[in-house]
Amino acid sequence: MKLVRYGERGAEKPGLIDGGGTLRDLSGQVADIAGTTLDDATLDKLRALDAASLPAVSGDPRLGPCVGNIGKFLCIGLNYSDHAAETGADIPEHPILFFKANSAVVGPNDNVSMPRGSTHTDWEVELGVVIGKTAKYVSETDALDHVAGYCVVNDVSERYFQTQLTGQWTKGKSCDTFGPTGPWLVTRDEVPNPQALDMWLDVNGERRQTGNTSTMIFTVAQIIEHLSGLMTLHPGDVISTGTPPGVGMGMKPEPVYLKSGDRMDVWIEGLGQQTQTVTEDS
Structure with missing residues (x-):
């Protein structure tokens, strides 16, 4: 569904x-x-x-985030080996974890608004995993049984806030509108292998990211096993599982970042498409 x-x-x-x-x-x-x-x-x-x-919905209504009242929005960093290489980072021994504030979550086609003073706002297509059953100390073998479904996430990031403001990555990940989620939640029965999904992201019609979830360092099942050993995962929690190469901060010879008026188109195979226009906070 x-x-x-x-x-x-x-x-x-x-x-x-x-x-x-x-x-x-x-x-x-x-x-x-x-x-x-x-x-x-x-x-x-x-x-x-x-x-x-069921009643058909007329017109073209706005689509909101495909999950309401998200409990925890957990994100995995540097989870694709080629993305780690483009950013000059070492391959992590364990999943890198940070949180995205729930106030960042918006619909898949809502505007993305750069915060005041932002000069390093970046894009990241990611596979979102939605928990459907309480998970604590779950094994890798049983992990996917705790998944309700999957969705597209754009883990928008302000790189200066993320890397140069003293503190955690969360500062650059949690700005308002930095978590477009959807367009829909595809239940797990329609995604038999979450490690075989193509994914793409365009900026202004130019392809920037092309990847496949098969190149994750830590699989969805391994991530759930790891996180459920640290904290209980509850129904409605969302895990964003990392991004493939092609982000703005990794572009050569110089990084390229978003500016007001830019358009992002974000897809994952079988999970739908997002489209966002970039604006600026007043």
Whole structure:
């Protein structure tokens, strides 16, 4: 299934995309696409519905983040060997973890607004993993059973804030609008192998990132095993699993960063496309 949240910011309704591409309203079935509705039993119930009997949504409504009320937004850094190489970083021995503030989360096609004084805002296409079942001390073998589904994340990053302001990477990752998520949550039954997904990102129609999740240093299952040994993962938590090469800070001979008016198009195979226009905070 492709589950969505649509409508005005803060008032999104649950929906699904049927086999013909029509947006259907799920308000009569669940209150939201969020932690309490991401368990296997609820997803099986939704999967069994006759989609054609659900109300069709007219027009072209805004799509919100595909997960509501995200509990934790966990991010893995330097998880592609070729991306680590382009940034001059060593291959990590364990997954590098940082957090993205939930206030950064926006819909897949909402504007991305650079914070005041930003000169180093960058792009990162990433595979998002949405937890559907509580995970604590989960083995790699069982890890994917705890996944509700997958989505596209653009881990927008302000590199100066990230690397030059004293403190953690979170400073450059958590600016408002720096977490476009969606367009939809694709349930795990439609993604039999999360380590075989092509991914791309264009800026102003020019291809900047091309990658495949097969080149992750740590797989989705390994990441879940590692994180669940450190903290309990709850339904509705989102893990952004790292980016392939082609980010602005790694471009040669000089880094290239986003500016107001730029357009980002972001895809992952089978998970949909995002499009954002870059603006500036007033």
